[in-house]
Amino acid sequence: MWGHACMAVITTFRTAVRLTGGRVLLWSLLGRLPNAMCPIGTLLLVTHNSGSVWRGSAVAGALAVSQALGGPLVGRLADRRGQRPVGLAAAAVNALAIVALVLASENRLPLTPQIVAAALIGLSMPLIGPLSRSRWVRLAGGDPELTSATLSLDGTVDEVSFTAGPAVIGLLATLLDPAAGLLLAAGLVGVCGTLFALHPTAPPGAVTERRTGGRLLSTPYALLLAGMALLGACFGSIQVGVTATTEHLGHPGAAGLIYGFLGGTSAFAGVATAALPSRWDLPVRLRVATALLLGASLPLLAVQSVTGLALAIGCLGVAIAPQMITMFGLVERTVPAARLGEAMAALVSSITLAQSAGTLAAGWVADRYGPTSPFRVTCAAAAAALLLAALTATSRRYRRPVSSEERAPAAELMAR
Secondary structure, eight states: OHHHHHHHHHHHHHHHHTTTOHHHHHHHHHHHHHHHHHHHHHHHHHHHHHSOHHHHHHHHHHHHHHHHHHHHHHHHHHHHHOHHHHHHHHHHHHHHHHHHHHHHHHTTOOHHHHHHHHHHHHHHOOOHHHHHHHHHHHHHTTOHHHHHHHHHHHHHHHHHHHHHHHHHHHHHHHHTOHHHHHHHHHHHHHHHHHHHHHSTTOOOOOHHHHHTSOOOOOHHHHHHHHHHHHHHHHHHHHHHHHHHHHHHTTOTTHHHHHHHHHHHHHHHHHHHHTTSOTTSOHHHHHHHHHHHHHHHHGGGGGOOSHHHHHHHHHHHHHHHHHHHHHHHHHHTTTSOGGGHHHHHHHHHHHHHHHHHHHHHHHHHHHHHHOTTTHHHHHHHHHHHHHHHHHHHOOTTTSOOOOOGGGSOOHHHHHHO
């Protein structure tokens, strides 16, 4: 049974890869790593150089807030002007801003210039994830099943970058210095972000399509934005909690590795999600995954060792990918197809903005109530997410899209 499910997943992924080839997937993966490296890398760098978790949280929070605000703007420009010119400009500015933050922190400059550099990083962050999903949707040609498969594949790429980014930061922080990780991020975004922007699959601007794309904001979509925001608050508080706890236990370099372990178990769960039977409709999956999120968050309140922290974080990761993938899948049922890329970007901004709020709140709590207290913020956000999903995630609100039989599959169009 599981063997048949795994073969079906592999076949679906192979079909999706045929739309672009493997090269753009590689650029997409490597270009996303800085997005996962910069938040935890900034937190580690500034905390290490200043000796204050709050200062590190403030700079990392500024990065997250600016990324949430700048993301929709970059996405809008990419839709109007094309992904190529906007992607090239964003990659160049972002690489320079990361280098500027490293120089400011290493030279012990005041907090203000460090916050300004971090804000510029966020504002110029290339939206490789949302732009990649927008490409997938265009290439899928309107086939719902192939669109779903490509978004699942893209979600796997997201999870791999989410895993590898903090792990690389943690490894370099342990072996060298936190600055080394951010300098690597600058190189990756400069090179791979450029290659991603230059790939032939980059769509041109489409002003007309955006003007006629239909209404974006609706009650179901607003609920998804709220759910993603609560998940972002979990992310931010977990980052601070892991950083503060590992530093308290005398192993500060383990923070990135443990947070990367969270991404590893999340990626594994994400792949397994693709093998779930179709009778598990997306609203049901969302309610179950959110319940798992709360249940897995509670053990974090009792951790007393690095090993215990790693185990608790690993269990928490099992609930994250299924919840994220499910919410991204539900977006297809709530927004016009012509505005799906914009909707994806807004979801990412929702996560990022809430992550900054969770980071700031958790940093404040850590300085006043102890190193594990940020996990109280995690549990509170997870409880609110479960309440929201239990009350609103219904099949009636999120109806299924048009069946594939009603459209010509994009795979058949390609074969012709």
